[in-house]
Every structure is written in C-alpha cells, then in structure tokens.
Amino acid sequence: MFIKVPKGTQDILPEDILKWYHIEDMIKEILNKYGYKEIRTPYFEYTDLFIRGIGESTDIVTKEMFTFPDRKGRSLTLRPEGTAPVVRAYLENRMDRISKVIKLFYLGPMFRCEKPQAGRFRQFNQFGIEVIGTKSSAADAEVILTVLDVYKKLGLKNLEILINSVGCKKCRVDYVQKLKKYLKDKKDFLCSECKERYNKNPLRVLDCKKDSCKKIIEIAPVITENLCQECESHFSEVKSYLNDQKIVFHEDPRLIRGLDYYTKTAFEIISGGLGAQNAIGGGGRYDDLVEELGGKPTPAVGFAAGIERMIIAIDQQKIKWPVEKGLDIFVAKVNEKNKDTAFRLLQKIRNTGLSADMDYSEGSLKSQMRIANKIGARYAVIVGEEELSKNMVIFRNMQTKEQKEIKIDNIIDELSL
Numbered sequence: 001m002f003i004k005v006p007k008g009t010q011d012i013l014p015e016d017i018l019k020w021y022h023i024e025d026m027i028k029e030i031l032n033k034y035g036y037k038e039i040r041t042p043y044f045e046y047t048d049l050f051i052r053g054i055g056e057s058t059d060i061v062t063k064e065m066f067t068f069p070d071r072k073g074r075s076l077t078l079r080p081e082g083t084a085p086v087v088r089a090y091l092e093n094r095m096d097r098i099s100k101v102i103k104l105f106y107l108g109p110m111f112r113c114e115k116p117q118a119g120r121f122r123q124f125n126q127f128g129i130e131v132i133g134t135k136s137s138a139a140d141a142e143v144i145l146t147v148l149d150v151y152k153k154l155g156l157k158n159l160e161i162l163i164n165s166v167g168c169k170k171c172r173v174d175y176v177q178k179l180k181k182y183l184k185d186k187k188d189f190l191c192s193e194c195k196e197r198y199n200k201n202p203l204r205v206l207d208c209k210k211d212s213c214k215k216i217i218e219i220a221p222v223i224t225e226n227l228c229q230e231c232e233s234h235f236s237e238v239k240s241y242l243n244d245q246k247i248v249f250h251e252d253p254r255l256i257r258g259l260d261y262y263t264k265t266a267f268e269i270i271s272g273g274l275g276a277q278n279a280i281g282g283g284g285r286y287d288d289l290v291e292e293l294g295g296k297p298t299p300a301v302g303f304a305a306g307i308e309r310m311i312i313a314i315d316q317q318k319i320k321w322p323v324e325k326g327l328d329i330f331v332a333k334v335n336e337k338n339k340d341t342a343f344r345l346l347q348k349i350r351n352t353g354l355s356a357d358m359d360y361s362e363g364s365l366k367s368q369m370r371i372a373n374k375i376g377a378r379y380a381v382i383v384g385e386e387e388l389s390k391n392m393v394i395f396r397n398m399q400t401k402e403q404k405e406i407k408i409d410n411i412i413d414e415l416s417l
C-alpha cells in the first residue's frame, strides 16, 4: 500500500501546470503594471505574529493554524495568510526608509487546517497585494481596480464586488456596544460558537454562516450607520473613485471578513457558481496592524485571492487555457550505434535555444516516432548510419510527415524557419 497525499492537500500534476504558469504570469504582468514589487517571506513564522496580527478570537487562530514547536520549544506556525508576514518583513527590513508608500505583492502557499471541500484545501495558494504607508482612499480604490484587472486579464466575467466599511478604532467601539446590546436578549438563540464570540469579539457574530445566527444578524444594527466622520467620508470617497471608473459594486453592511485587522474598507469579489465558497478574493484596509506588530502607526490596505478558486472559476466560465507549445525537435536514432551522435546533436540543438529531447529506452525507430507524436514534437531529426556517412540527417515534419535529408551543419538554419 503506497502512502497518500495528506488530507486537504493535492499534487499539481504536469498536465495542469500550464494553468498555474498562466495565472502566475498574468498576475505578475498586471501587478508590475500597477507598480507592485514581489516579496517572498518564509512559509513559517513565530506563532505570536499571527495571534497578534490576525486576532486571538478569529477562526484562523482558534482552530485553523498548523502550529508546532521547533527543537528548542519555540512555537512556529505555517503561515495561514500573507499580510502579517509581509508587515513583519516591512518592519524588520525598515522598508519605510526606502519610500513612504511601499507596494508589495506575494504569491505562494498558505496553510489552514480547515475541513476540505470544493476549492478549499489545507495547503492552498494565494496571491496578495499590500500598499503600506498611505491612508488615501485612492489606494483602496486602486487595490480593487488592480485585482479586477487581474481577473479581467484571465478572462473572468460576471464578478460581483461587495464592499463595506468596518470603521476604525474610534467608531467601532461604539458600534460593538450597540451590537452587543442588540444581541444580549437573543444570545440563547445564537450557535454555541457565537455565544463565545458574543463575549470575546461580538463583531465576529456578523461573520457566522449558520442559518440560526444569520436570521438574527439580518436585522442587527449595521456598522455603516455608525461610522465616525472620518470613516464615513473615506468610505464615500472610495465609492466615488469606483463609480468614476464605472465599477459596479454592492454595499454589504454585514461584510466584515474573517480577520480582525481590517479597518474602514472591506471588500470581497464573488464569482457566481462557486457555491458556498464563492468568494474568489477579498481584502481591505488595515490601519492598525503595523502598529500592533510593533511599528509606528502606519495606514495600509491590501487584498488576497486563492489561486485554486480562480482555477475553478475559470473552468466554470469555460475560459480556454493556453495550450502547450510542444517540443520543437525530437531527436531519433535509427539504431543504438548512433546514440552518441544523436546525443551530441540533441545538446547542440538545445544550445541554440530550441527545446529538444530524445528517447533513452533503446526502442525502435517506430516507437521513437510514437513518443515524438505523443509529446507533440513539431519536427524530428533522425540520425542514421547511411545519412551520417554523408554528414546528413533526416529532417521530418511531424504534422505533414514530409521528410528530407539535410546537412547536419544546416539543421539550425532549417529549424529557425
């Protein structure tokens, strides 16, 4: 019995890898266009970073992190998200000295011990962007526009944008009091988790997906009616930037996202057809996170999206993936005696920049041609005794099956046609 892949993880096989290259290329192309620079942080961090960054009472921290001690007993955690590590790196590397506003992006695996289901894995891939150092509402709008541009580049349509403001330290305190007051006599009807949330972080109740709680939340006071002047005008500025760009969005006053660090703008991008997991990305402003992680007060805004869910959405919308280019040249040998010449030729072809391969399994010429067809080689170069004595090889077009003898020295010219 062979060992299987751990629960909630998957192999990305060669037949699918082109999808990943394609998405990664498009992401990098668009993000470069918007002035973002890539940052790569470690896959694990000290656990405290996430407890302080994401929030003690969030689902991620309470039940979804892969946490383990290192050999000296220090607690490490596989990164469940990318923002806290990026902010850690920003502070540790004093990036504020480079420029007042820093625009970063990341791309890579994240880890959460969730119940595996369609589009949800325990090791999943995210791309994310962070704009650190500005409180400008234009930055919030730009983050949303950037992400929409990535989706557009990938051909995704019918995306719904949900947007909300979750307020700031000042106005949220009052709102949470109001919410708590509203929930007080309904506490018995909340799910067991929400009963706990009611005490620890009542705002999290708004994020509950259970029907019983949803009913109660539906008529709860909304945060957008309780924003302070600053949050209120920031929110309306973000919306007017989006309107100006003709971006259709919906306000969802109950959208709070699963992380505690959000302030002011919060948003989600929904793709129809993904079911309960229909959010393909989301983000928002996090003006207090840098300070909470030990830095000076530094406003910031960002976004993250799961690549696996993007792939599902692309497939559901029946968008064509780029097709594999196939190998340029397959080098075949008439018999084993010619294998050294064939090998030398193979390497010579590769050195010109073309892709080339040969079969090492000592198969017949016929079986070598079968392999050449299977891997989609455009041409075959066949090395045989008779031709070699004349310093020639057979040059075969794999599509038309036409073949001719050419001089070895002319191969490269022939190939560049």
Ligand SMILES: [Zn+2]
Binding pocket: 167, 168, 169, 170, 171, 172, 227, 228, 229, 230, 231, 232
């Ligand atoms: Zn406020």
Ligand SMILES: [Zn+2]
Binding pocket: 190, 191, 192, 193, 194, 205, 208, 209, 210, 213
């Ligand atoms: Zn609940």
